[in-house]
Amino acid sequence: MDIGMIGLGRMGANMAARLQRDGHRVAGFDPGAAARQAAAQAHGLEAFDSLQALLAALPAPRALWLMVPAGAPVDATLEALRPLLQVGDVVVDGGNSNYQDSQRRAADCRRDGVHFLDCGTSGGVWGLAEGYSLMVGGDAAACERLRPLFETLAPAPDRGWGRVGPSGAGHFAKMVHNGIEYGMMQAYAEGFAIMQRKESLALDLPQLAEIWRHGSVVRSWLLDLAAEALHDNPSLEGIAPYVADSGEGRWTVAEAIELDVAAPVITLSLLERLRSREKDSFADKMLAALRDRFGGHGVRQG
Amino acid sequence: MDIGMIGLGRMGANMAARLQRDGHRVAGFDPGAAARQAAAQAHGLEAFDSLQALLAALPAPRALWLMVPAGAPVDATLEALRPLLQVGDVVVDGGNSNYQDSQRRAADCRRDGVHFLDCGTSGGVWGLAEGYSLMVGGDAAACERLRPLFETLAPAPDRGWGRVGPSGAGHFAKMVHNGIEYGMMQAYAEGFAIMQRKESLALDLPQLAEIWRHGSVVRSWLLDLAAEALHDNPSLEGIAPYVADSGEGRWTVAEAIELDVAAPVITLSLLERLRSREKDSFADKMLAALRDRFGGHGVRQG
Amino acid sequence: MDIGMIGLGRMGANMAARLQRDGHRVAGFDPGAAARQAAAQAHGLEAFDSLQALLAALPAPRALWLMVPAGAPVDATLEALRPLLQVGDVVVDGGNSNYQDSQRRAADCRRDGVHFLDCGTSGGVWGLAEGYSLMVGGDAAACERLRPLFETLAPAPDRGWGRVGPSGAGHFAKMVHNGIEYGMMQAYAEGFAIMQRKESLALDLPQLAEIWRHGSVVRSWLLDLAAEALHDNPSLEGIAPYVADSGEGRWTVAEAIELDVAAPVITLSLLERLRSREKDSFADKMLAALRDRFGGHGVRQG
């Protein structure tokens, strides 16, 4: 079917390519000329330089897929789209938006007779080849109308995607998915760190990751990636111990507390990332100062 | 090749069956008549009722695989085996022993000219069909001699197993594996608990687990099991919120602290299990009492 | 000086009494007749039944102290006060309001020429006798004008109170104070729980709390209360292991994450309170179900 892909960064361009490859007609838009050219060159994508041109190129009722950074950019895009949309158009937000923003945006669109679907998308840079896991929230009929797109984007037509509830449900599920991801990553990271430190056994981390990939209880796709990363760089040399976070972990923690659910492991996984970015922890300095005050233990100069 | 399997509980009997099925000749032993009969009936296993008879039935140098509960039972079995073993025999401990015990036992065996291999074994009840992930510690030549066994037990001859270091390395790696397993399980459990509590979205947990199995970053074998469990019992009705632990998690936590490695997520995963078994937490009562003392908040009767 | 106390619950009535006892003239208001009567009887307080009457009884520029529940009640009270206030009046919010609400309210009041001070108040039911610890945010001159009140409410005129910054600073500091309080309480609770469980040593918890009160590193006012609580009820019998929370802990956790500060102990203290209220943890059931799936460990019926 026809689809307009708005945002041709890596994720958007990859999804457009996967759709096109399966016979869909994808018209693209990105405000940046470089992104448009890259998408055109890499995937032969038709890339417009204005939303007006994009929408004019699509038959009504239109299907539009937003793949733009969460937050203000989504609102700005919707704002720009608003006068161009018609009753019956469907807009999918495939990014990592906060589910509460998605609920608000869906309500706003509904007033104009436009459907807004929030689609949690997992799979990262591997999705082009392997397919994306898609959790869709919003109107059931609108979701059904876009079924051909979801069937192409998912790893297989009958699996890896689904409408999971009303507006907000897709991004809520994706938020929790990422919270779980934080916890799993931290669990692996701690385990490998323990083995790395056990110098007397001289464990071979790439070998262990590889062994565990087959038959063990902890086998997973993240372990596949860990095995690759360790194979390429067994001591992780040259990589700074600095871990960014992009929002969903924070939202999961806030939501868990709001719901009175204790989620200590997801929470600690987030805090460890904050900790990784502390260059000169005031809390640690305070502890050192206090120890010195009551025990005369002295402090290190720093 | 010929192998004596000592301990015919579920794990031992399954491993014996997988070995036999691939053409090895397995002689079994278990002190319990019921276990012997079950193994004989289910897998046609030759099951002896004494270690003497078992060892007499095996050609020298013998290969023996222990699949008995960790701790005292392993020591008792080795004690009973000691007078029966000959120089060059190989004893594998395939259970979840503490790696320090394994190092001690290997040193003891070495004095008698016997090889002791510690083999961390992952795969649980699924290993019979899918193969086991095996991490072997100990003498390289002894490990090489048993290669045919490992190749059969693993998911494939060339993957899912390996000699990972000197004595203790196999059980050390398995210990950390289980620590990671705790963290991953806790991450999933928290995530699903958050979604279950979000009543306004009425999320379908079995559906979400199934969607995530395909293409998502959190796909894993544990998620496959979670999807099955939720499919069969979406509300987990009838299951008590009581989580046992069998040692490796505690050891991982202790080892991490000993090595000065902060492993908060693995650690908290263990503590959550302890917490699940607290019927009447003294700490919580103390908090309630203190709140009442300074704030006059009152306490609930309990 | 003259002061209007709005809200004659326990905290408000106690503060009014402490002010009156030191020579200030306190006019009170509470919407509830019972609270008015109780305050009048216990402390001889002049209690009005309308804000109009209260404000009419106070000389301009007026000083008003709000001691009402945080959240909507504060906004409702300010809404009702608004038409009655005059330029130059000072309103103090002495409750546990969110500091961001206080910043908003101060800005609203400022538009009317009214000063709004946010005053974090610690001391609980003991404040009447021992004085309150007061952290004041807002206009410095307005704060100075109310100095006689702060000097009376604090444990001593020259200590235990201060203007700590612009609007919001008082409630921000109180929020963090309460976060610290959570952590300290949890630390004591865990420590006493460990000692209580060590049955082989039969430790006498009230005795230990009492010993620690004198000369130990952990001596504190909270320990004084713990010693009392344990003295009165050494086994904490009849107290449910159910711990409420009233907001400041959550705000501290959210603020720490917002500021990228890892505060694991304050955070875990909050999560333990949530956990204390879980009757039938879905996460724990999930863990039990997963263990059974891969290891055949069985589950407890629940």
Added chain:
Amino acid sequence: MDIGMIGLGRMGANMAARLQRDGHRVAGFDPGAAARQAAAQAHGLEAFDSLQALLAALPAPRALWLMVPAGAPVDATLEALRPLLQVGDVVVDGGNSNYQDSQRRAADCRRDGVHFLDCGTSGGVWGLAEGYSLMVGGDAAACERLRPLFETLAPAPDRGWGRVGPSGAGHFAKMVHNGIEYGMMQAYAEGFAIMQRKESLALDLPQLAEIWRHGSVVRSWLLDLAAEALHDNPSLEGIAPYVADSGEGRWTVAEAIELDVAAPVITLSLLERLRSREKDSFADKMLAALRDRFGGHGVRQG
């Protein structure tokens, strides 16, 4: 009464001085000439250069107080003392020994007719002036015989000390005391770190610590020290964020797990100290590497 103080480091010398000042006759011993001279000069202490000389100077049955580093030094000292001791002598270990070591040592001493008391001692460098909090484990009669010493060392004869149980109980209680101390310190440290980071409010940390000392729920001796530390160095400049630990925290964590008591806050407080000493966390590098693998997020060079 007469007492032999073995170990004249800061703690031993201070305790000797406090005893002497109250009329006891203290004979000291330290293997180091510098420590002997310092104690002699600072407190006029009679310091012997051999255990033989020390014991010869004391009337039987002797009272000896060990103030030597925990672990091997205590065993070595007891080994050296053994041939010199007589039936009825009492040896007190006032250091931070592991309670299980103390139970073993008490059993060993008992075989020689010697009493061994384990005395948890809190108070640090302030104990000389303010008195020590003392938790004594071991034989009740032996403890009673040394009552005059405990009454002098404690802040007051009738408070701040007590026999808290059989052998091991004193050091067990001290171990838990220190675990609580870790948690309290971490709670304060996190709270002040949050306030320090809130730049928009420009909070004055020394002022807040000082305000809280009077009337607040979090007032404590540790807060008194925090106020001093912040007064002297508000930004904690020049202090490295490096926090040592000396064993009791680890033991508390291990003991809690052994007893199946979840103590997350004490545990995390220990892990934060480990974390403060990680210069180049392998776990964090692994997280950064994994993020890059699935999301193409890139890593920082390090």
